[in-house]
Amino acid sequence: MRDLQELEQAGFPLYSEVGAAGGYHILKECILPPIAFSENEAEAIFFACQALQYYRDLPFEQETISVLKKFLNCLPLDVQNSITQIQNKIVFWIPDRHCDSPLLKSMFLVVINHHAVTIRYSSTYSENTRTIIPIGLYAMNGLWYCPAYCTTANQIRVFRVDRIKEILTEKPYPKGTYPIPASIQEYLEKTEIKNDYHLKIQLTDIGVKRCESECLLATGLKIFAAGDGIIDMEINHASLAWVADYILPFGNNATVLEPLELIELIKQKIYELHQHYCKS
Numbered sequence: 001m002r003d004l005q006e007l008e009q010a011g012f013p014l015y016s017e018v019g020a021a022g023g024y025h026i027l028k029e030c031i032l033p034p035i036a037f038s039e040n041e042a043e044a045i046f047f048a049c050q051a052l053q054y055y056r057d058l059p060f061e062q063e064t065i066s067v068l069k070k071f072l073n074c075l076p077l078d079v080q081n082s083i084t085q086i087q088n089k090i091v092f093w094i095p096d097r098h099c100d101s102p103l104l105k106s107m108f109l110v111v112i113n114h115h116a117v118t119i120r121y122s123s124t125y126s127e128n129t130r131t132i133i134p135i136g137l138y139a140m141n142g143l144w145y146c147p148a149y150c151t152t153a154n155q156i157r158v159f160r161v162d163r164i165k166e167i168l169t170e171k172p173y174p175k176g177t178y179p180i181p182a183s184i185q186e187y188l189e190k191t192e193i194k195n196d197y198h199l200k201i202q203l204t205d206i207g208v209k210r211c212e213s214e215c216l217l218a219t220g221l222k223i224f225a226a227g228d229g230i231i232d233m234e235i236n237h238a239s240l241a242w243v244a245d246y247i248l249p250f251g252n253n254a255t256v257l258e259p260l261e262l263i264e265l266i267k268q269k270i271y272e273l274h275q276h277y278c279k280s
Contacts, residue, residue, distance in 0.1 A: 050087065056100065056101070117132060118132075119164050119166065120168060121163055129168065131150075132151070133148055146160075146161055197258075198233075200230065202228075203229045205226070210253070216239065248266055248269055
């Protein structure tokens, strides 16, 4: 009995069950024993949490708020003041996308449990049902993405979590059945290898400033002493339409030099706009 009391005092909540198979058990969501942090370690935890502050949805949003309050209240007053200064002075700003992701936590659990799901998905042009085997989740520019093997397309596609309208079924799948990377890190590293098209876009100084904030194009951006610059990089086929949509509003602040396919795509979009606004 004394051993049980020591376990409870260490932060492990116990419960008992009667009967032949009974005994004492630890609750699944047990309370962790006390952990000692240095001042710098405590500040590092709050600094890391600042990066998530402006995300509209998080898998464990309420739990994050709760744990930070508990943690802050246990710290000495001088450390609390130091953390408050970090919160008031340092921000990882993310634009509000006005896109709710009510199924984010559900997809988080799907990914962790290595399950396949059938979802109702709303894409740019239609809504349909498909079965996917998620690789993982990643967040970028305020949105959550789920790269997954799509059994309809028989290839890996990227799904925006806010566009997943419903999870219809969920079940385990045999590992090794589908050609997917073992981790989200492996997937992201592979996507950095883009060699379908050689992209070359000449930019004015205004064009440079607009491209600096776009993470994809910024990786290939070279800025000259006068402030103008050039994007010189490789991209994959799937990114071509996105680049056309992104560059089109630049007007004469961007001149596409390569590839020819991108130039033709922009011409087509300009023609469609002209037809839309200049109907006789």
